[in-house]
Amino acid sequence: MSVRFPVVPDLTSCLRQLLAQVPAGRVSTCGDLARALGNRIAAKWVGHFALHHEHDEACTCHRILRAGGSLGGYIEGSTEAKAGRLETEGIEVRQEGVDRPSSVNTLGATAGLSSSARNTVGQANRGTRHFSSVGSVVDLERFGFRDFASDRPLIRLREIQEDIQSKIVLRPRRRIPKFVGGVDVSYPTPETGVAAYALVETATGRLVWSTTVRRRVAFPYISTYLSFREVPILLELLDAVRAAGRLAEVLLVDGSGVLHQRHAGVASHLGVVASLPTVGVTKKLLFGQVDIEGMSPGESRPVTLARSASEGTQSVPSLALWASVTGVVGVALRTTAGSQRPIFISPGHRVDVDFCERLVRRLLTGRRLPEPLYWADRISRTEGKATADERR
Secondary structure (H helix, E strand, O other): OOOOOOOOOOHHHHHHHHHHHOOOOOEEEHHHHHHHHOOHHHHHHHHHHHHOOOOOOOOOHHHEEOHHHEOOOOOOOOHHHHHHHHHHOOOOEEEOOOOEOOHHHHHHHOOOOOHHHHHHHHHHHOOOOEOOOOOEEEOHHHHEOOOOOOOOHHHHHHHHHHHHHHHOOEOOOOOOOOEEEEEEEEEEEOOEEEEEEEEEEOOOOOEEEEEEEEEEOOOOOOOOOOHHHHHHHHHHHHHHHHHOOOOOOOEEEEEOOOOOOOOOOHHHHHHHHHOOOEEEEEOOOOOOEOOOOOOOOOOEEEEEOOHHHHOOOOOOHHHHHHHHHOOOOEEEEOOOOOOOOOEEEEEEEOEOHHHHHHHHHHOOOOOOOOHHHHHHHHHHHHHHHHHHHHHO
């Protein structure tokens, strides 16, 4: 039985509402705003938002500071301009260290602007000495604001992940299917996703069929919350695949399965919601322990849970069982001699570790990624490039 995917909150709107609560004469940090959203891990995205958003004269993003009270970058170009706005609101900006030309900071702060806008900012600042982003500091004890009214949406999303993890089933599968699907998502722009499905014949690695969907993606990239960015577009993709009668028996997903801080990565989340056997494959290890030094081509090594992590898996009975019996919840596999780093494989849903490794090995043809994911990645990027070209 499939599980209904929830309505995903508009985090950008949530953040704007929080920022609107910071009064003139006060400031907040990326970390404090992230905590008001429900998880400190979102601080990096808050910092990205501060430099890349729809900005006008009424915007109060100058009140977003770094941890410790340093000013950080400013979307309008110079740290001096940011300091000036704060000082007009009665906030004291003190200097620590030596003032520097703002060329480096200006480049960072204008990364999201057009080339003409960057040139305008650069010309305005040329030959002028500005506040150093490191040396300009606000006393957070005096001016910091933390009294946010918020429903902390990331806490609710974490609870959804915990519910998903309780529904994950890990079980053996003996038969390798004749055809395997792979899915991946690329982003020609931060707000546009292109999801691709590639159907591959297992025996030959031949691409049999593929399709893509494109849609607006509102949820930002926040580590450990990737499911809420990618699963909606992947579900739309699978609807198109089902309608075409091309749905594979097992799906490889570019994303973690149970090797995730809450044991509910994209592969697991998609598998539970779509009621499909899924295998997670990533190029980086998000969670778990494994020594990858000196691995030979074709060698695999088990990924295990730390003791404290395994003690936290009681809401996933099958995961706790596998971890207690085998100690293994995933595999690091060095697939080629040309790549020193392995890929990381873990069960998503309705499969086990042994089946995941056997299936991925059968789908390797000399590339780092198994064929379904190689093609899904290539097709999504090609379609994404075409999408970006259309916007020019």
